[in-house]
Amino acid sequence: MNCASIIVVSASTSTTTTSTRTALLAAAESLFLADGYDQVSVRAICAAAQANPAAVHYHFGSKDQLTVALLEERLAPLWADPLDRFDPACHRVADLVNTVVAPFVTIQGDPRGRLHLQLLSRFALSHPRAGWTQPWFRLERWSTLLVELVPGLSTEDARRRWSLAFALILAGFGGEHPLSAPSVDALSQFVVAGLGTPARTGPQTQS
Structure with a gap:
């Protein structure tokens, strides 16, 4: 096999891999939205995507990680740009909460x-240790911003x-109705109050 043939085979394999991954995400999305996450099996996802029964594990590792990939792909773009532009030196906790909440308001419509x-x-809420990969789905990025906005906060x-x-x-x-x-x-004000409470400077007692 010459170099040109290797390139063609590699490109074909890459296209097939991408196509299968996309099909799995689309199938999982439709099934999750119709039947709920807990009711959908890996086998059902593979069957709906017309993929090999082991395809979910090959492309994502598990059903949980497929769900992480799906949610990040569908929702991350809604927050990424405004949050990447957020400057703690020029904004307050209320501005950050508004930046977070605004896409939720749009989506729920x-x-x-x-x-x-x-x-x-x-x-x-049911998978607190899910393996999120996008920075705005991980608490580290949020914690760094809040530390800059609330003096003395650890x-x-x-x-x-x-x-x-x-x-x-x-x-x-996440309720049934918008x-x-x-x-x-009221939700925004409550969250702002909780996030922006001044850090305790005195000794703390354990209950």
Whole structure:
């Protein structure tokens, strides 16, 4: 086999791999949104994608990691640009919370988007150790920003605050019905208050 043949075979293999991965994501998305994450098996995903029964494990490693890839691919672009431009030196905690909440408000107005939010909410809350790969799906990036916005706040406390904040946000937007504007305002204000509370400077006692 000459070099040209090797290049053609490699390109064909790469295209097939990409096509199978895309088909698996699309099949999983449709099944998850129709039947719910827990009711869908790996075998069903592979069958719907017309792929080998081992395809999910080959391309993603597990059903959980396929779900991570699906949610990151569908939702990460909605937050990435505004968050990448966020400058703690020029903004407040309220600005950061608004940046986080605004896409949720937009998504929940679309029936399919609302289903994505329900999947995100239920998966993230039930899989606290999911292997997220995109930076804005990981607490480290958020903790760094909050430490810069709240003087004296430790990284560990910032992580705890964000864990609680995201649990509340996901629970609110992951319901069956869209949140009303007053509910969104109340949720945002509550999250801002929790994230922005001044750091404790005195000795802390354990309960």
